[in-house]
Amino acid sequence: MIIFPKNVTLSGPQVGKPVNRVDGLAKVTGQAKYAAEFAVPDLLYGFVVLSTIARGRIVTMDLTAAKAVPGVVDILTHSHRPRTSWWTLKWKDQDAPPGSPFRPLQDEKILFSDQPIALIVARTSELARHAASLVQVTYEEQPHATDLRTHRSRARPPSSLKFGFSPPPKPRGDADEAYRTSAVQIDAEYSSPVEHHNALEMHASTVVYGDGGALTIYDKTQGVTNSHGYVARVFGLAKKKIRVLSPFVGGAFGSALRPQYQLFLAVAAALTLKRSVRVVLTRQQTFGLGHRPETLQRIALGADAGGRLQAVIHEVVGSTSRFEDYVENVANWSTLLYRCETARQSYDVVPLDIFTPLDMRAPGGALGVFAIETAIDELAHKAGIDPLEIRLRNYADRDGDNDLPFSSKELKACYAQASERFGWSRRSFEPRSMKDGHRRVGWGMATGVWEAMQMPAGAKAVLQRDGRLVVSTATADIGTGTYTVMSQIAADAFGLPLDRVTIELGDSDLPFALVEGGSWTAGSVGTAVMAVCAKLGKTLCKKASELARSPLNGVSERDLEIVDGGVQIKRDPTRRLLLSELAARYEGELEMKAMVLPHMLDQRKFARYTHSAVFAEVHVDEDFGTVRVNRMVTAVAAGRILNPKTARSQILGGMVWGVGMALSEETVTDRHFGRYMNHSLAEYHLPVHADMGDFEVLFVPEEDGIVNPIGVKGLGEIGIVGVAAAISNAVFHATGKRVRDLPITLDKVM
Numbered sequence: 001m002i003i004f005p006k007n008v009t010l011s012g013p014q015v016g017k018p019v020n021r022v023d024g025l026a027k028v029t030g031q032a033k034y035a036a037e038f039a040v041p042d043l044l045y046g047f048v049v050l051s052t053i054a055r056g057r058i059v060t061m062d063l064t065a066a067k068a069v070p071g072v073v074d075i076l077t078h079s080h081r082p083r084t085s086w087w088t089l090k091w092k093d094q095d096a097p098p099g100s101p102f103r104p105l106q107d108e109k110i111l112f113s114d115q116p117i118a119l120i121v122a123r124t125s126e127l128a129r130h131a132a133s134l135v136q137v138t139y140e141e142q143p144h145a146t147d148l149r150t151h152r153s154r155a156r157p158p159s160s161l162k163f164g165f166s167p168p169p170k171p172r173g174d175a176d177e178a179y180r181t182s183a184v185q186i187d188a189e190y191s192s193p194v195e196h197h198n199a200l201e202m203h204a205s206t207v208v209y210g211d212g213g214a215l216t217i218y219d220k221t222q223g224v225t226n227s228h229g230y231v232a233r234v235f236g237l238a239k240k241k242i243r244v245l246s247p248f249v250g251g252a253f254g255s256a257l258r259p260q261y262q263l264f265l266a267v268a269a270a271l272t273l274k275r276s277v278r279v280v281l282t283r284q285q286t287f288g289l290g291h292r293p294e295t296l297q298r299i300a301l302g303a304d305a306g307g308r309l310q311a312v313i314h315e316v317v318g319s320t321s322r323f324e325d326y327v328e329n330v331a332n333w334s335t336l337l338y339r340c341e342t343a344r345q346s347y348d349v350v351p352l353d354i355f356t357p358l359d360m361r362a363p364g365g366a367l368g369v370f371a372i373e374t375a376i377d378e379l380a381h382k383a384g385i386d387p388l389e390i391r392l393r394n395y396a397d398r399d400g401d402n403d404l405p406f407s408s409k410e411l412k413a414c415y416a417q418a419s420e421r422f423g424w425s426r427r428s429f430e431p432r433s434m435k436d437g438h439r440r441v442g443w444g445m446a447t448g449v450w451e452a453m454q455m456p457a458g459a460k461a462v463l464q465r466d467g468r469l470v471v472s473t474a475t476a477d478i479g480t481g482t483y484t485v486m487s488q489i490a491a492d493a494f495g496l497p498l499d500r501v502t503i504e505l506g507d508s509d510l511p512f513a514l515v516e517g518g519s520w521t522a523g524s525v526g527t528a529v530m531a532v533c534a535k536l537g538k539t540l541c542k543k544a545s546e547l548a549r550s551p552l553n554g555v556s557e558r559d560l561e562i563v564d565g566g567v568q569i570k571r572d573p574t575r576r577l578l579l580s581e582l583a584a585r586y587e588g589e590l591e592m593k594a595m596v597l598p599h600m601l602d603q604r605k606f607a608r609y610t611h612s613a614v615f616a617e618v619h620v621d622e623d624f625g626t627v628r629v630n631r632m633v634t635a636v637a638a639g640r641i642l643n644p645k646t647a648r649s650q651i652l653g654g655m656v657w658g659v660g661m662a663l664s665e666e667t668v669t670d671r672h673f674g675r676y677m678n679h680s681l682a683e684y685h686l687p688v689h690a691d692m693g694d695f696e697v698l699f700v701p702e703e704d705g706i707v708n709p710i711g712v713k714g715l716g717e718i719g720i721v722g723v724a725a726a727i728s729n730a731v732f733h734a735t736g737k738r739v740r741d742l743p744i745t746l747d748k749v750m
């Protein structure tokens with residue numbers, strides 16, 4: 001059944017309440033199992049061998065010593081692997097950009113450093129790892145290119161579009177001329193380095209080889225349906241013979257959107273050996289799975305003396321691989337956030353000898369907004385206008401690029417509430433004018449914005465004979481709180497307490513859902529859960545009226561409603577049948593399954609976005625150049641907040657990561673070898689508790705009946721957007737020094 005729900009309203013005691021995670025106990029007691037933790041009898045372990053050159057081909061591979069290790073069962077290479085599909089389309093997954101996806105063990109060609117070239121399969125992972133160290137490879141090396149700056153002259157538009165990617169709007173007016181004649185001008189280049197996701201859980205796949213070659217796969221993934229389709233197509237297997245499970249994910253942030261090579265290798269080994277195989281990557285190896293692209297962004301802003309924008313030029317160059325054109329929305333945000341009729345934006349890619357970049361928390365948004373929000377701060381300083389005031393003067397009440405109204409936009413309220421809470425009115429205008437002991441103090445602010453989306457999603461609701469409600473869908477919970485918020489929605493649909501509801505997800509046998517990404521899951525799957533429960537509710541009312549010896553027998557179902565876990569007459573709540581009684585007495589199925597689709601025709605008439613305002617205070621030690629983010633206040637307008645506790649955690653997580661993006665995170669490439677040098681948590685500097693200041697999150701009330709029927713915009717990504725700019729602007733205010741190249745490390749501040 002397909003449903004386009006309208007008029008479904010969320011109400012009830014659970015939604016909106018800061019309830020604890022329903023899976024919290026399972027997680028902290030270790031009962032929640034991750035992809036590498038499922039016990040499987042007679043399991044073999046794979047360890048991956050990676051290329052040490054960035055471009056060229058394998059000439060010889062000597063496996064003799066590795067094979068001689070007792071306990072090594074087999075070694076997969078490009079000359080020993082199962083047959084795979086030749087057709088590029090079969091390799092495309094739900095998140096594939098234009099181009100040809102990487103095919104592990106395809107042939108002798110090396111396309112990037114750390115490319116998987118062999119899988120050692122052994123009785124234990126230690127043996128496999130040891131044997132991997134004994135593989136001898138000789139290469140014929142070719143010159144490689146990994147440096148975006150060196151090769152920026154090769155920049156060109158992406159070859160084609162990707163679902164979810166909006167090319168920058170077409171140029172409007174003569175932006176260069178308008179810039180030249182503007183009273184106030186700034187023109188600068190901003191850069192961001194390669195960054196890696198570094199989720200806590202390593203990428204892993206456990207493939208259980210069952211009767212008749214059926215595969216049960218425990219995979220670290222943001223979408224079991226994505227892994228499932230990929231394995232079926234690439235290996236030419238019947239979909240029915242594959243089941244992918246991923247009940248828990250230890251963080252992913254985009255790194256598990258696409259099927260990663262450990263999945264391919266584990267399946268390839270299982271099919272070759274007809275045995276169960278597990279492949280777990282090391283932290284170092286996970287740096288080979290995709291990354292936030294490196295970008296160079298030129299922004300030129302022209303304004304009148306009052307700071308009103310006359311010209312916006314935003315040119316972006318991003319890195320991609322030689323085989324796929326990775327694309328994300330980087331340049332579009334500048335004119336979405338600020339009203340300006342004369343503008344020119346572009347987004348070009350430079351193919352390099354690297355693995356394809358990959359979506360990472362707020363892909364495109366985190367980078368583009370860093371640049372525009374720093375540029376606006378520069379403009380404000382030059383025009384002698386307060387940074388918040390200049391944003392209000394250029395505030396976009398409509399999406400000027402598409403000439404659409406916003407479905408809702410409480411950004412002004414975000415500015416007002418966060419600035420009030422932060423104490424922004426006490427800020428001095430001049431840089432270097434605030435001190436705390438020997439430290440310079442700086443206050444900076446920025447805007448955040450992210451898309452609010454609804455995707456098709458399937459769900460099934462079952463009232464079990466014991467009266468429990470079980471709702472299932474193939475979506476994921478990547479740590480965001482999906483289990484919890486879906487439990488709240490389902491519980492309220494029938495007025496049940498939370499502990500009478502079970503949510504099942506992360507299983508490809510369940511009703512279809514896309515990857516958990518883009519911050520769309522709460523709104524999309526939430527709508528599906530809500531709509532399916534509402535449909536089941538109608539069925540339950542009908543059954544209650546049909547049931548013999550029921551107090552509701554013969555009552556028209558239109559006069560019945562479900563309240564507090566029971567069916568009752570709308571005007572006479574004393575005549576009532578508990579759902580648990582109905583379930584116990586009813587013979588047969590009490591279930592409803594549906595695919596729930598968005599009202600795209602209605603939605604297309606509106607621009608749909610989540611907004612935030614970020615205010616940051618930094619303390620800069622002038623002797624050492626060290627920056628500490630002392631406090632931050634973020635106000636978020638994201639429609640309805642299903643659970644203020646899990647919501648706050650999402651935003652806090654984004655703010656913490658924003659600190660990393662601003663101050664420390666950077667994957668450095670050795671240009672001689674074309675290899676990442678700091679692929680470990682010792683040298684890739686993630687922010688830790690000791691780096692945290694006092695962070696506060698405010699949610700601004702916002703109603704939105706367009707974005708999806710439950711009015712939920714999603715929170716997974718908005719928390720990081722704008723944070724790096726707020727911090728960089730605060731560093732400028734503290735020191736008078738403008739650092740445009742992320743991360744703002746001490747050598748750049750000194």
Ligand code: MOS
Binds near residue numbers: 253363516
């Ligand atoms: Mo998100 S980067 O869409 O997982």
